[in-house]
Amino acid sequence: MSVEILPLGGLGEVGKNMTALGFDGNYIIVDMGIRLDSIMAFEEAEIGKMSREELININGIPDDNILHGRKVKAIVLTHGHLDHIGAVGKLAYAYNAPIYGTPFTIELTRRLLREESGVRLKNELITVNPGGSVRTHGIDIEFINATHSILHTVFVSVRRDGESVLFASDFKLDEQPLLGEKTDRARLRRLASEGLLAALIGAVRLDEPGPTKSEAHARQMLKEVMSEACSNNGLVIATTFSSHIVRLKSIVDLAFDIGRTPVLVGRSLRNYCTAAMDVGLVDFPPELSIHGRPNAVHNLLREINKSRSDYVLICTGHQGEPTSVLSKIANGQLPLDIRDGDEVIFSASVIPNPINESNRELLETKLMAKGAHIYRDVHVSGHAGRVDTSEFIEMIKPDNLIPCHSTFDKLRLMIELGKELGYSDDRLHQLRNGTSLILGD
Numbered sequence: 346m347s348v349e350i351l352p353l354g355g356l357g358e359v360g361k362n363m364t365a366l367g368f369d370g371n372y373i374i375v376d377m378g379i380r381l382d383s384i385m386a387f388e389e390a391e392i393g394k395m396s397r398e399e400l401i402n403i404n405g406i407p408d409d410n411i412l413h414g415r416k417v418k419a420i421v422l423t424h425g426h427l428d429h430i431g432a433v434g435k436l437a438y439a440y441n442a443p444i445y446g447t448p449f450t451i452e453l454t455r456r457l458l459r460e461e462s463g464v465r466l467k468n469e470l471i472t473v474n475p476g477g478s479v480r481t482h483g484i485d486i487e488f489i490n491a492t493h494s495i496l497h498t499v500f501v502s503v504r505r506d507g508e509s510v511l512f513a514s515d516f517k518l519d520e521q522p523l524l525g526e527k528t529d530r531a532r533l534r535r536l537a538s539e540g541l542l543a544a545l546i547g548a549v550r551l552d553e554p555g556p557t558k559s560e561a562h563a564r565q566m567l568k569e570v571m572s573e574a575c576s577n578n579g580l581v582i583a584t585t586f587s588s589h590i591v592r593l594k595s596i597v598d599l600a601f602d603i604g605r606t607p608v609l610v611g612r613s614l615r616n617y618c619t620a621a622m623d624v625g626l627v628d629f630p631p632e633l634s635i636h637g638r639p640n641a642v643h644n645l646l647r648e649i650n651k652s653r654s655d656y657v658l659i660c661t662g663h664q665g666e667p668t669s670v671l672s673k674i675a676n677g678q679l680p681l682d683i684r685d686g687d688e689v690i691f692s693a694s695v696i697p698n699p700i701n702e703s704n705r706e707l708l709e710t711k712l713m714a715k716g717a718h719i720y721r722d723v724h725v726s727g728h729a730g731r732v733d734t735s736e737f738i739e740m741i742k743p744d745n746l747i748p749c750h751s752t753f754d755k756l757r758l759m760i761e762l763g764k765e766l767g768y769s770d771d772r773l774h775q776l777r778n779g780t781s782l783i784l785g786d
């Protein structure tokens with residue numbers, strides 16, 4: 346039996362992940378993501394208000410025209426980052442197929458669809474726990490625990506008649522993830538012994554030597570930085586990815602330990618934190634304030650401004666996004682000012698694209714001009730580097746290796762890594778969006 350692997354996005358680019366897998370004319374789609382830098386390049390761009398065609402034209406979502414008319418039996422989401430789920434509202438309606446994901450991923454997808462005006466998808470949203478599996482039309486889809494920078498990330502194994510393909514786009518091998526399960530190494534090793542036809546493996550950070558440090562290391566860095574920052578009696582502000590619940594939990598816990606009151610402010614922070622609490626992934630203390638609505642945010646910031654050394658303000662703005670709470674504070678648009686001796690902790694690295702880089706530089710300049718001291722990169726990545734990717738490949742031993750989710754230079758690095766690990770050229774496949782690879786008999 347032959348297997349068709351048809352990537353529709355994520356090759357030669359970061360974002361826009363989507364791949365179709367075909368068994369005898371029946372297809373499974375894995376991920377439907379957006380490419381954020383393409384969308385950000387258009388001022389005023391609002392995904393909810395843009396049509397599918399407009400978004401395809403600006404390279405913001407995958408062009409899936411080639412799949413229309415084919416028999417798609419399931420849409421599977423690997424994790425809740427927007428570059429994996431952000432295009433569901435624009436693309437899924439074309440397929441008469443349910444959408445499967447872990448509880449957190451499905452909850453985030455449901456909220457995203459609610460936010461996008463006018464989206465009424467007929468597709469059923471079905472949750473599968475990490476470690477669980479479903480069978481549809483003779484195809485087994487298994488969710489294997491993975492660690493990444495968002496909870497409930499899974500590797501997806503798709504199997505039919507003994508032929509299986511593994512999707513491992515975004516992951517790291519973290520032995521101390523602090524929340525959630527570790528990567529299921531035992532199951533991954535068994536995949537190798539059961540015979541794995543192919544694996545699609547993400548190359549986002551393959552230019553880094555690795556191994557990528559654990560989330561426990563990020564917490565230790567934060568502990569040191571926050572202790573130092575809080576000892577200065579100024580206002581302490583921390584910012585990180587809204588979707589990074591584990592990191593947010595570390596900042597909240599450490600603020601309490603130091604004797605300050607943590608408060609979370611910003612619409613997307615509120616959205617992700619309440620989603621994680623709704624599916625029982627995290628317990629924040631009941632006294633923790635999490636505010637997203639403008640009036641509540643204004644009132645809270647006024648309170649903080651009166652008693653600045655009592656708080657750690659956790660807010661949006663780590664990439665310098667102009668509409669974020671931190672940018673508005675730096676611009677003097679909110680009732681909280683930046684003063685000499687204030688401390689701003691960026692628990693995130695700048696996602697390398699020209700828009701983020703210039704936004705972040707501008708934000709830092711404004712904060713420093715007002716006297717703030719800045720801590721940068723108090724952060725560990727959610728993606729494996731070269732050493733840990735190599736360890737992963739040796740663990741699963743796929744017959745065929747397909748680099749995915751990255752720019753072409755890094756896809757190429759994965760091909761070279763495969764050669765070093767003993768793969769012959771005919772088992773290494775550098776693919777392009779929209780072009781199929783057929784494997785098997």
Ligand SMILES: [Zn+2]
Nearest residue numbers: 424426493515
């Ligand atoms: Zn991701």
